[in-house]
Amino acid sequence: MLEAIDVWKRYDWSRGWVLRGVNLCAGAGGGVLIVGPNGSGKTTLLRILVGLTRPSRGRVLVEGQPPSLPGARRFVGVVLHHSLLYDELTVRENLEYYARLYGVEGYEPEGDEVVEVLGLHRYLDTRAGELSFGWKKRANIARALLHRPRALVIDEPFTGLDDEASESLSSLLESLLRRGVAVVATSPQRGVADALPGFRVYRIESGRLVPVE
Numbered sequence: 429m430l431e432a433i434d435v436w437k438r439y440d441w442s443r444g445w446v447l448r449g450v451n452l453c454a455g456a457g458g459g460v461l462i463v464g465p466n467g468s469g470k471t472t473l474l475r476i477l478v479g480l481t482r483p484s485r486g487r488v489l490v491e492g493q494p495p496s497l498p499g500a501r502r503f504v505g506v507v508l509h510h511s512l513l514y515d516e517l518t519v520r521e522n523l524e525y526y527a528r529l530y531g532v533e534g535y536e537p538e539g540d541e542v543v544e545v546l547g548l549h550r551y552l553d554t555r556a557g558e559l560s561f562g563w564k565k566r567a568n569i570a571r572a573l574l575h576r577p578r579a580l581v582i583d584e585p586f587t588g589l590d591d592e593a594s595e596s597l598s599s600l601l602e603s604l605l606r607r608g609v610a611v612v613a614t615s616p617q618r619g620v621a622d623a624l625p626g627f628r629v630y631r632i633e634s635g636r637l638v639p640v641e
């Protein structure tokens with residue numbers, strides 16, 4: 429479960445609030461989609477949710493713990509805009525590296541369902557630095573899910589993916605919800621909600637979350 433409790437954020441005193449009293453809860457199997465225009469604070473909220481940015485006020489809890497605790501990070505898979513893959517390593521080496529980092533025993537990319545669903549098999553032996561944007565994104569999604577986190581936080585899941593990959597990702601996210609994983613996603617485009625049935629949709633308006641019916 430991911431919770432934001434009365435979260436406020438401003439980056440510096442000379443500028444206004446980016447977030448103003450955001451409350452959000454994504455429980456087991458709950459999907460939340462946050463939509464809003466560029467610069468409205470979506471990424472800021474996600475970064476706060478996973479402990480990469482400090483809120484100015486309020487707090488967040490990951491499975492009931494502050495996200496800064498090392499144990500809490502293990503519960504969450506994170507896909508933000510920048511890649512967390514090592515460009516010099518192949519996709520396989522990257523995935524195996526992260527599996528070791530997370531203490532996942534017996535991990536094999538060939539047996540990884542996410543690798544399969546996203547069609548990454550054919551790129552397992554390609555260096556991450558040689559991948560196109562969309563393929564690198566798919567590899568980052570596999571990287572974020574290989575330790576079977578209880579929650580996935582994903583910024584603009586469909587940006588840069590082709591139609592086929594978007595459909596695969598959409599089914600993958602649905603199946604994560606069915607398995608009890610909490611998913612928080614964002615998009616600058618409200619139409620993305622159509623690809624995410626079962627997600628509660630909010631828009632960010634002046635730093636506040638407003639439910640979209």
Ligand SMILES: Nc1ncnc2c1ncn2[C@@H]1O[C@H](COP(=O)(O)OP(=O)(O)OP(=O)(O)O)[C@@H](O)[C@H]1O
Pocket residue numbers: 439446464465466467468469470471472473616
């Ligand atoms: N590290 C930072 N330092 C200062 N200001 C920041 C920082 N990160 C974001 N901001 C500001 O906070 C506001 C919200 O940015 P954020 O990236 O969260 O929006 P967003 O909705 O994710 O935008 P986009 O759709 O373009 O990705 C913007 O005004 C941005 O300039």
